[in-house]
Amino acid sequence: MSGRILIVDAVPTNRIVLRVKMLAAQFAVEACASSAEARALIAKQRPDLILVNLSDPAEDRHGFCTALKADPDTSTIAIIAVGTADTSRARFAALDAGADDVLARPINDALLLARIRSLLRARSVTEELLLRDSTSRALGFCDDRASFASTGRITVITPEAAPMPELICALNAGLGDCVVVQTASAVLRHNDEMDCPDLLIIPATAPRGDAVALFGLVSDLRSRVDTRLASLLVMVPDGHPEAAAMFLDLGADDVVMQNALPQEMILRAKALVRRKQLHDALRRNVLDGLQAAVTDPLTGLLNRRYVDHHLARMSEQSTTAGSALAVMMIDIDHFKAINDTYGHPAGDRVLIALAARLRDNLRAVDLVARIGGEEFLIAMPRTTAKQAQGAADRLRRLVSQTPFDLGAPHDPIAVTISVGVALSGEAGQDQPDTHRICDLADAALYRAKSAGRDCVAMDLNAA
Numbered sequence: 001m002s003g004r005i006l007i008v009d010a011v012p013t014n015r016i017v018l019r020v021k022m023l024a025a026q027f028a029v030e031a032c033a034s035s036a037e038a039r040a041l042i043a044k045q046r047p048d049l050i051l052v053n054l055s056d057p058a059e060d061r062h063g064f065c066t067a068l069k070a071d072p073d074t075s076t077i078a079i080i081a082v083g084t085a086d087t088s089r090a091r092f093a094a095l096d097a098g099a100d101d102v103l104a105r106p107i108n109d110a111l112l113l114a115r116i117r118s119l120l121r122a123r124s125v126t127e128e129l130l131l132r133d134s135t136s137r138a139l140g141f142c143d144d145r146a147s148f149a150s151t152g153r154i155t156v157i158t159p160e161a162a163p164m165p166e167l168i169c170a171l172n173a174g175l176g177d178c179v180v181v182q183t184a185s186a187v188l189r190h191n192d193e194m195d196c197p198d199l200l201i202i203p204a205t206a207p208r209g210d211a212v213a214l215f216g217l218v219s220d221l222r223s224r225v226d227t228r229l230a231s232l233l234v235m236v237p238d239g240h241p242e243a244a245a246m247f248l249d250l251g252a253d254d255v256v257m258q259n260a261l262p263q264e265m266i267l268r269a270k271a272l273v274r275r276k277q278l279h280d281a282l283r284r285n286v287l288d289g290l291q292a293a294v295t296d297p298l299t300g301l302l303n304r305r306y307v308d309h310h311l312a313r314m315s316e317q318s319t320t321a322g323s324a325l326a327v328m329m330i331d332i333d334h335f336k337a338i339n340d341t342y343g344h345p346a347g348d349r350v351l352i353a354l355a356a357r358l359r360d361n362l363r364a365v366d367l368v369a370r371i372g373g374e375e376f377l378i379a380m381p382r383t384t385a386k387q388a389q390g391a392a393d394r395l396r397r398l399v400s401q402t403p404f405d406l407g408a409p410h411d412p413i414a415v416t417i418s419v420g421v422a423l424s425g426e427a428g429q430d431q432p433d434t435h436r437i438c439d440l441a442d443a444a445l446y447r448a449k450s451a452g453r454d455c456v457a458m459d460l461n462a463a
Contacts, residue, residue, distance in 0.1 A: 003120045004321070006047035007031040008038045008064075010056045014083065018051055025113055035064040042074060045322060048120055053083035054094055062097035069098035076126050078119035082107060088261040095267050101254070114245035122253065122275065128365055129282035131317065135310045152198035152273040154179045157187055157217070164203060171201075174266035184217055187227070196230050198276045199269055203235040203258070204243065215250055222251030229279070231272035235265075298348060299355035301376070302369040310367060311379055311434045315424060318381045325424040326388035327434075328378040329441040330358070330395070333416045333453040335374040342413075346406040350415055353404050361398055362391075377438070385423055385458065392419045392456040400454055416454035420445025423459065 005027045009015045015031040022029045032038050054061040068074045081094040086104035094102040171179045204214050221227045233254045234247045244255040294306035318325040339347040359368050367379040403412035422440035440459040448457035
């Protein structure tokens with residue numbers, strides 16, 4: 001998984017060891033010794049995640065974490081505290097200061113990397129939802145987000161014969177009597193996404209004995225439509241870091257050791273509920289504020305009005321991340337002939353089916369829009385020229401290799417598309433003009449059509 005990581009540690013050996021591990025995992029890494037250096041690096045280019053040693057006696061690193069989380073510009077940066085004493089009180093202090101997790105030395109590599117992957121996934125979702133929310137506000141379609149409570153609906157999943165009264169009592173005392181107990185089978189029978197709990201807590205009391213079942217439960221909960229958006233917190237016995245890593249990679253949002261103080265469990269639970277409620281609020285804003293105004297009614301894709309605003313924000317984010325933004329212009333070949341031969345209802349079916357193929361075969365972060373009669377736009381952040389060309393050719397084949405159903409009485413017909421691709425400037429350049437990128441992609445599309453259609457043409461600067 002790509003990502004930018006900043007290491008903050010006054011001990012050179014610690015920085016070197018962590019840097020080597022992060023580079024081996026294919027992350028972009030910077031390292032520094034002090035909080036002041038870290039702030040300068042963050043101001044220059046925000047990292048996705050920070051590994052910070054809180055045990056440096058010369059600095060208030062807890063205050064450093066608190067300040068980052070309090071600043072809206074840096075609040076979404078994930079923080080893992082390292083070098084902290086392996087005690088419940090030390091972990092609680094770090095989490096209370098704003099760290100997303102705490103890993104004491106010696107650090108288990110599998111758990112560290114799994115935690116990084118988990119936090120980067122969560123941050124990616126938050127950043128994307130915030131970006132879409134800001135676009136909605138710029139267009140005037142969203143009211144201020146409603147405030148939400150720090151507690152929410154929480155369910156503890158327990159075996160039939162293990163109600164765990166001490167855990168439930170502690171959680172209710174700290175979270176306001178909002179905790180219910182259900183068996184795994186009862187939760188899995190639930191089929192209403194709107195009534196799903198904000199947080200599901202899974203006590204993994206004996207991972208060696210029931211590891212397969214619990215791993216399957218986490219994976220199942222994450223994949224089901226009605227529970228996929230719920231936060232998952234797994235309690236793992238001490239001495240099982242590999243099991244904790246596996247839970248994270250299967251979709252758990254957080255893991256906590258069973259010897260943790262009740263205050264730590266409650267702090268983690270509150271943080272997960274707050275994040276879930278924030279995501280819910282942002283999703284509601286996007287759905288309620290934009291659907292009618294910026295959605296193409298035929299295909300369900302976003303329209304040009306949305307693209308004009310959102311593309312500029314995607315370009316700004318790509319520039320901040322030091323990466324390129326790829327833009328594709330796609331046009332259906334000989335679409336007028338389809339309408340003339342089979343009628344406009346058949347042409348509409350082609351447009352709807354093509355929109356579905358494009359949307360279903362791109363990343364969630366990519367922008368897919370219908371910007372004209374038979375013309376579509378795709379914007380892909382953090383994408384190289386080679387990746388963009390590969391994606392464009394893959395989409396072209398997905399269209400040409402499977403005929404389109406026109407409905408009775410017509411037989412399915414073959415449809416092809418032409419694609420033009422352009423990219424923003426190299427990393428370090430000023431934010432590019434998105435209108436110019438679109439013009440370059442349009443020019444490349446024209447070359448693709450002139451070359452015989454059913455092909456991909458790259459802007460000459462990107463090829």
